Amino acid sequence: MRNKDGINEVELDADDRHVINRLQDGLPLAPHPYALVAGELGLSEAELIERLARLRDTGVLSRFGPMYHAERLGGGLTLAALAVPEMDYERVAGILDAFPEVAHNYRREHALNMWFVLATETAERIPEVVAELEAATGLAVFNMPKEREFHVRLHLAV
């Protein structure tokens, strides 16, 4: 099945859905953790591991593993936006693509039409990279670092 963005939406069976829903909540930090979760779901350990590997390898899961808190590892993280003239959009997207510090970049529908996450090795690098991006694009960067974090927990029921 293809959705309107042209990305294949995969067929998942009931056990795939149980695995995805259960493991969004977290793997226990215990010996043989997959066996513990498999027991909860009525699967064998080998079957859970096989399903997880397939879901990861087919891109249903972007990732499976520890979610590290970037700032607590000493890194810098911020959300920023640009108001890019339409005729210049591809050129500017290409400039951002070449910056290793740009982790995600999305087009959004607003006068501020390019939104990206900067992740840097140190917190001090954020203002430097912002200045480099402004010099490279000729545009003002709207830097919007988080001032308070209320919640970070993606859970998509499938």
Next chain:
Amino acid sequence: MSDFIWPSEEGKSKSLDEQDRAIVLATQAGLPLVSDPWTAVGEQVGMSGEEVLSRMQAMLERGVIRRIAAVPNHYRLGYVANGMTVWDVADADVERLGREIAAIEGVSHCYQRPRHLPHWPYNLFAMLHGRTREEVEQQAQVLRACLGEACHGHRILYSSRILKKTGLRLAAANLQTASTETDARG
């Protein structure tokens, strides 16, 4: 709320030592899908599985690890409407209301961020995910009702194209500075 970390807990994380950093580097791309993943990581970093597990438990308690989890690809699961809702909320109320809307089902990320007047009056961000834009708009109405008179305006910015998505990778150099960073804060 367990995920609320600002500001009292922000400086709490103790420095990472060399062994912790080795574990972070070995697992940032993912956890091995084998019966005993802790021993598999340990073989890469020269530690026993017990030591890897105990260090990862300590990092979880300190908030360095948020959790060990599956991260679904929204689009592959049919969540094609991903709306960044942004709200202009009175400064005096934003902390209280931010906590309230963050607790609403379906909000995956919620942050207070700086305004950039006059171009950008919005100071509270909440991500919503739906199979259709109508689903996202229904969820946004729940947030709107919760915010009440303290909210002076809002927008929903949908992502219409992924321009880049590499995920966050932490380089080795970062981890060498991590201990001094956290020492300075703690």
